[in-house]
Amino acid sequence: MATATPSTVIEGVIVVEPDVHGDERGCFVETYRRSWLPGGREMVQANRADRTAGCVVGLHFHLHQADYWYVPAGSARVVLHDLRTGSPTDGATQVLDLGGVPGGGHDHRGVYIPPGVAHGFAALKDLTITYLVDGYYNPADELGLAWDDPAVGADWGVTDPVLSARDAANPNRPDLDPGRRPHIGLRT
Secondary structure, rough: OEEEEOOOOOOOEEEOOOEEEEEEOEEOOOOOOOOOOOEOOOOOEEEEEEOOOOEEEEEEEEOOOEEEEEEEEEOOOOOEEOOEEEEOOOOEEEEEEEOOOOOOEEOEEEEOOOOOEEEEEEEEEEEEEEEEEOOOOOOHHHOOOOOOOOOOOOOOOOOEEOOHHHOOOOHHHHOOHHHHHOOOOOOO
16 A cells, blocks of 8 residues: 655655555556545646756746646656745755666655645656646746745755756745745635
């Protein structure tokens, strides 16, 4: 049975360690199950991204949408930062590696990211990431925070990262529009 463990760093984040079944043919992994996320909503859209080693995506955040990430191939350094006013973990940063592990193998963990928690990843190796979301794409709910914000203070595990123009232009935390800052309880 999979283990879904609430983060001790950021409230509402859940790290899932699914069961892996394998033999000489390969492996089978149940990567997502709704029951692993008590209090979460149904995921309604699935997305996939392929990224090359050295790229950084994010930090992004949503006021209304939660994400569930899984890395089936490659290796990602995931960075999470709590932006939610009123959260007991407001300002906390969590870093975890998903996918390939040093020395070979794959850990198959997934991570649930609640609304208001900024999230991004660095491709430590070429990777594929899948993410489920509990809301359909809404450009008004696509917000950003500078990946290199000193308030985040994360080690992304890459030097000279490749960024999109959007991600390179994201503001630091003190420069976020106060009217677009997430807070506990904001979700529709």
